[in-house]
Amino acid sequence: MVPSNTQRYSYKARWFHWAMAVLIVLAYALILSRSQFAKGTDVRTLVVQTHFWVGIVVLVMAFFRIAERHRHTPPGIRPPLEGALRVAATLSHYALYAFLFVQPLLGLFTVLLERGALPIPLTSLSIPGPFALSKETAQALEHFHVLLGTIFYYVIGLHVVAAIWHHFVRKDNTVRRMV
Numbered sequence: 198m199v200p201s202n203t204q205r206y207s208y209k210a211r212w213f214h215w216a217m218a219v220l221i222v223l224a225y226a227l228i229l230s231r232s233q234f235a236k237g238t239d240v241r242t243l244v245v246q247t248h249f250w251v252g253i254v255v256l257v258m259a260f261f262r263i264a265e266r267h268r269h270t271p272p273g274i275r276p277p278l279e280g281a282l283r284v285a286a287t288l289s290h291y292a293l294y295a296f297l298f299v300q301p302l303l304g305l306f307t308v309l310l311e312r313g314a315l316p317i318p319l320t321s322l323s324i325p326g327p328f329a330l331s332k333e334t335a336q337a338l339e340h341f342h343v344l345l346g347t348i349f350y351y352v353i354g355l356h357v358v359a360a361i362w363h364h365f366v367r368k369d370n371t372v373r374r375m376v
């Protein structure tokens with residue numbers, strides 16, 4: 198691992214962080230807005246399928262992001278975090294990284310086990326999956342996908358509140374390192 202000799206996360210790490218934050222908000226917004234459109238309409242199908250693909254882009258980017266994180270250690274927070282705060286920050290970052298992989302994978306397996314294939318938006322084509330259909334497993338995975346999605350409203354919310362606290366209350370360099 199190359200320790201960073203600048204005061205910020207690497208350019209790529211910052212780019213990944215903000216691009217993926219936008220995509221995650223988009224994934225949430227799409228799936229939550231589906232109830233605005235009547236079932237069976239083309240527009241609802243498009244909204245749901247776009248949710249799938251935005252999530253898959255997140256999954257693919259997550260691999261590159263982790264590789265970048267291994268290449269560059271971010272600069273320390275000044276003044277350094279101590280004790281429980283440091284542990285909380287580390288744990289929440291591990292949880293957020295895990296979410297970037299687990300959440301799209303749960304969604305993807307749900308679709309493949311329920312439908313046998315991943316539909317390509319705006320076409321009648323789909324990418325076939327390697328699994329036999331299993332409605333029960335698909336339902337269980339979907340349940341965890343929705344549950345994790347709900348839990349992470351709070352984890353992501355807390356992450357944002359922590360960033361605001363660091364910047365405006367603790368007045369340290371946490372946020373400046375990521376912009």
Ligand code: HEM
Nearest residue numbers: 221224225228249252253255300301304305307308343346
């Ligand atoms: C960043 C990635 C993702 C996030 C944050 C996310 C989030 C969510 C959330 C919050 C829900 C539940 C919405 C509700 O409360 O009704 C949901 C539903 C769902 N998601 Fe995802 N998801 C992601 C990726 C994916 C992927 C990659 C797929 C499939 C390829 C997928 C397939 C589904 C399916 C099938 C449902 C149930 C839809 C329905 O009931 O109509 N998700 N997702």
Ligand code: HEM
Nearest residue numbers: 218221266271286290293294296353356357360371372375
């Ligand atoms: C507007 C929303 C967001 C803000 C203001 C924000 C802010 C920040 C800041 C300031 C850091 C640096 C923290 C530190 O080094 O201690 C950070 C790191 C991080 N953020 Fe966010 N973030 C946002 C959204 C998200 C989202 C949606 C995710 C993913 C679900 C995410 C995942 C992460 C991860 C995994 C790190 C750790 C980076 C590392 O040390 O390798 N962030 N964020």
